[in-house]
Amino acid sequence: MEVKTKKADPSDYYLADEIFLTEEEKLVRDAAREFTRKELLPRIQAWDKGDISPHKSHEDLIRSTAKKIADNLGIFGLNLSGLGMYLEDPAFEPISHTAYGAALRELEAADSAIRSLASVQSSLCMFAIYQYGSEEQKKKWLPSLHRAEKLACFGLTEPQGGSDPGDMRTTAVKKGRAWILNGNKVWITNGFADVAVVWARTAEGIRGFLVEKGVPGFFNRCEEKWTFRAGIASSLSFTNCEIPEENLLPGTARPPGKDLACALACLTEARYGICWGVLGAARACFQEALKTATERRLFGSPLAQKQEVQRKLTWALNEIENGQLAAFQIGRLKDKGLLSHVHVSLAKYNNVSKACDVARLCVELLPADVFTFDAFHSGRHFRNLEVVKKYEGTHEVHTFIVGSAITQLNAF
Numbered sequence: 382m383e384v385k386t387k388k389a390d391p392s393d394y395y396l397a398d399e400i401f402l403t404e405e406e407k408l409v410r411d412a413a414r415e416f417t418r419k420e421l422l423p424r425i426q427a428w429d430k431g432d433i434s435p436h437k438s439h440e441d442l443i444r445s446t447a448k449k450i451a452d453n454l455g456i457f458g459l460n461l462s463g464l465g466m467y468l469e470d471p472a473f474e475p476i477s478h479t480a481y482g483a484a485l486r487e488l489e490a491a492d493s494a495i496r497s498l499a500s501v502q503s504s505l506c507m508f509a510i511y512q513y514g515s516e517e518q519k520k521k522w523l524p525s526l527h528r529a530e531k532l533a534c535f536g537l538t539e540p541q542g543g544s545d546p547g548d549m550r551t552t553a554v555k556k557g558r559a560w561i562l563n564g565n566k567v568w569i570t571n572g573f574a575d576v577a578v579v580w581a582r583t584a585e586g587i588r589g590f591l592v593e594k595g596v597p598g599f600f601n602r603c604e605e606k607w608t609f610r611a612g613i614a615s616s617l618s619f620t621n622c623e624i625p626e627e628n629l630l631p632g633t634a635r636p637p638g639k640d641l642a643c644a645l646a647c648l649t650e651a652r653y654g655i656c657w658g659v660l661g662a663a664r665a666c667f668q669e670a671l672k673t674a675t676e677r678r679l680f681g682s683p684l685a686q687k688q689e690v691q692r693k694l695t696w697a698l699n700e701i702e703n704g705q706l707a708a709f710q711i712g713r714l715k716d717k718g719l720l721s722h723v724h725v726s727l728a729k730y731n732n733v734s735k736a737c738d739v740a741r742l743c744v745e746l747l748p749a750d751v752f753t754f755d756a757f758h759s760g761r762h763f764r765n766l767e768v769v770k771k772y773e774g775t776h777e778v779h780t781f782i783v784g785s786a787i788t789q790l791n792a793f
């Protein structure tokens with residue numbers, strides 16, 4: 382039989398996008414790809430360097446970027462099947478989880494912090510409100526979060542140890558018709574947001590609360606960091622904050638011993654997006670290294686003609702393509718309602734560490750200009766991806782999740 386496949390295309394080598402995405406899903410992907418090309422890539426290196434002009438502040442830059450993402454892609458919460466009920470928009474059509482993943486992959490081709498902005502808004506916060514909120518909370522927050530008129534953040538991690546959220550020290554004590562919140566959260570993406578989904582220990586176990594900006598006793602302080610520089614992460618502190626009773630997320634009540642389940646379910650949503658997103662960053666590095674190695678002549682011939690360089694490029698392509706197949710598989714499992722958190726852990730474990738390795742290899746393949754802010758994108762991806770390996774469950778934590786599942790012996 383005649384093989385009709387076009388010449389090997391390193392941007393979709395196994396034709397996974399071509400074969401597995403429907404025509405509607407390709408439109409979502411293409412819109413995100415075009416947005417990244419036009420709006421993000423020309424600016425992201427300046428943002429990484431700290432040049433945020435013409436914005437007044439970094440917060441202003443993030444709010445305006447989120448608004449542009451919402452206006453152009455409408456991606457925030459777009460894979461929540463019942464979101465339309467709260468938007469009062471008869472034309473609203475949710476997208477598949479696979480299409481959502483493909484869109485995040487395109488955003489992360491610009492920068493992991495931009496994808497993270499989408500993950501926090503959609504998968505951590507809108508999901509938490511959609512899944513566990515009261516009807517009033519959903520009506521109040523979901524439309525404005527979808528349109529990025531408001532931003533949300535997700536406060537789980539505490540200073541004494543992020544990998545062990547069961548050791549939570551933030552408390553919420555019932556007093557009349559209010560809850561009194563005390564404690565500290567660290568490394569909270571968009572900690573300046575209009576509403577924080579905060580997890581706190583009550584007499585009945587861990588529960589989620591909506592803490593609105595401006596509540597007396599609630600402060601945030603932005604962390605200086607040498608990576609993820611396009612994004613903001615902050616420490617949050619709560620001192621005798623009075624949270625109205627109606628701001629408790631009622632659906633987060635769980636029996637003792639299971640009270641972290643809701644916070645962890647939000648993490649599973651965000652980790653799903655990460656499994657896709659990092660492939661965008663890895664692919665951006667690979668394409669940059671491939672192009673440069675093809676154009677750059679050393680020792681009388683293109684660098685890409687050397688067998689050792691071809692070995693490295695082939696290794697990187699192989700890892701990206703295998704990661705793609707895993708992403709498509711978890712996407713379709715999620716679309717069919719078959720995806721479990723242990724599937725997501727294995728995919729995060731693989732895709733993030735391989736993306737880190739690909740980025741590091743590309744830094745190795747590129748000339749020394751890779752260490753400047755302006756010449757290439759791979760150095761920034763390399764820095765960013767180390768964060769992605771650490772947050773949303775570190776690489777090691779995901780090995781324990783998978784290990785515990787396959788051995789039926791709890792490693793925690």
Ligand SMILES: Cc1cc2nc3c(=O)[nH]c(=O)nc-3n(C[C@H](O)[C@H](O)[C@H](O)COP(=O)(O)OP(=O)(O)OC[C@H]3O[C@@H](n4cnc5c(N)ncnc54)[C@H](O)[C@@H]3O)c2cc1C
Pocket residue numbers: 501534535536537538540541542543544545567568569570571609614768771772773774775776777778
């Ligand atoms: C830029 C950025 C944004 C973030 N955004 C958010 C956010 O929006 N909301 C939020 O709640 N959190 C957020 N985080 C926090 C993040 O989720 C935590 O950093 C992460 O959970 C790891 O916790 P930790 O930093 O305290 O590291 P630790 O838990 O102290 O881990 C340190 C090291 O010890 C290893 N380790 C831990 N336990 C074991 C063990 N049993 N055996 C072997 N090794 C182990 C870990 O794998 C890791 O390598 C963010 C972090 C960053 C950097």
